[in-house]
Amino acid sequence: MLIIPEKIIPDLISEQDAFTAVEAVFGAMAKKDAYNFPVIREAIGHADALYGFKSGFDRAGQVLGLKSGGYWPGNMEKGLTNHQSTVFLFDPDTGRPHAMVGGNYLTAVRTAAASAISIKYLSRKDSKILGMVGAGHQSTFQLRAAAAQRDFDKVIAWNVDPNMLGNLEKTAQELGLPFESVDRETMGQQADVIITITSCFEPLLMKDWIKPGTHIACMGTDTKGKQEVDANMVAAATVFTDEIAQSIEIGECQHAIAQGLIKEDDINQIGDVINGDHKGRSSDDEITLFDGTGVGLQDLAVADAAVRLAKDKGVALGIDI
Template identity: 45%
Template sequence: MLIIPESEARALVTMSDAIEAVAETFAALDRGEAASYPVVREKLGSPSAVFGVKTGYDRAAGALGLKAGGYWQGNAERNLTNHQSTTLLFDPATGQPSALVGANYLTGVRTGAAAALATRHLARPDARVLGIVGTGTQALYQLDAIRCVRSLDEVVAWNRTPARLEAFLEAVRARGLAARGADLEETVRAADILVTATPGQAPLVDAAWVRPGTHVNAVGADTAGKQELDSALVTRAAVYVDSLEQAVTIGECQTAVRLGLLRPEDICGTLGGLVSGRLPGRMEGESITLFDSTGIALQDLAVAALAVRRAGEGGRGTEIAFS
């Protein structure tokens, strides 16, 4: 079995690599050649944390496995990242474990990659201003991913904590982009492309603030009870999802569905349908489009399998006898 620690994973997979790998697995999902299985996602009583397991199989790519991990809010005090994840891959022919891959960085990259694909297909071609609500760890992944598919002129951002906002803005400027902080409403109103990446459990973004023609990547809601957007925005937008089953139970769509404001059949389609070309993507310049990103196992398997391939090509990682 090959072991790829976190430090090695960072060196093996770039954002542009991840976007293409994630595109391939979503296309396979749309063709019926891959599947993600039901998610285990549970809150832990002590310590206060969320732990989950996501599993899947991409027959086209030969990737079988699971990612386990979650969110430990107190980790920052221990000089650890709050998000902790590890991916385990298996040989589809024998069931033997083939690789153990550190997945903190890869989780950030694969989440950004899905948003980039949604942006590629749903954002206006002339979208130039990126608005980001929530400037935690995922925000820079979102920025780096979206820059791969759109030429940005400015980033406008909001965060409850001024120090975290300023650190993010400095990182954006270091990438050669104009960046400024703003209040929540101004951030939303300024955006051609809006990313929400918070752990919120109540709506932050008012539907009235979102301009016609905006594309929204809703990234934060991935657990029952989470919500970032006004349900009126969800019902007003053309909604696309990574997984219909997850979107209506743990994603941004869950509240609107529970309140009877949105039916699963009202959802326009999946990211897989867009990537495969089965669905046309943005049709009208003034429509508001929304991608409900809950994160599926196939994304994790795609980037982990890519890391394993790159490790094999470069002689990286550590082989151990496991069975």
């Protein structure tokens, strides 16, 4: 079995590597060539942690495995990332363990890749102002990935603690983009693309604040009860997601479904747009929303890419078990 330590992964896999891997697996999912298995995600009753498993099989890419991990809210005080995870890959022909891969950095880049894919396929090509809601660990990954998709002129941002916006501002400056802290209503009035990446359990953006033509990528809702945008906002948008079943169960769509504002048939797979089976955005005034719930196949795809790159560079560790 190969071991790919967490510490070497940032030097192995680029944002473009992650984008390519996730784009391919979204397309395979839409063709039913890749399958996610039911998610297990529970509060463990210790350290306020959420822990679970995401798993699946990509028949097209011949990748089988699972990601194990979750969210420990007190980790930052210990000098650790709040999100902790490890990916395990298995040989689909024999079931033998193939690789163990550090999953923390990969979780951030695969999540950023998913929102970037939605921006590529769903946002207006003339989008100029990027809005960021949330300033946690994953926000800078989101900003960099988004900036690669459109020729933005400016970044505006909001966070419940504005003192945390410094890393986003620094990243924007590195990208040569002006940066401004704004309130949420101003965000909705100005931004052409909005990325939400929080752990909230209440709506942060309301329908009446959002201007026509906006694309919203909701990337933080991955558990029952979580919510980042008004359910009426979801109902007013053309909705796309990574996986429809998971969107309904634990994604942003759970609330609009529960309130009877939308039906399952109103939710589209982003993979269908990638494959050319759905036109995506239909007009410049249409509001589009991507419900990025975070599927196990994303993790497996980027982990498999990391394994291949580690083998090519001779930095994979091999052990017998």
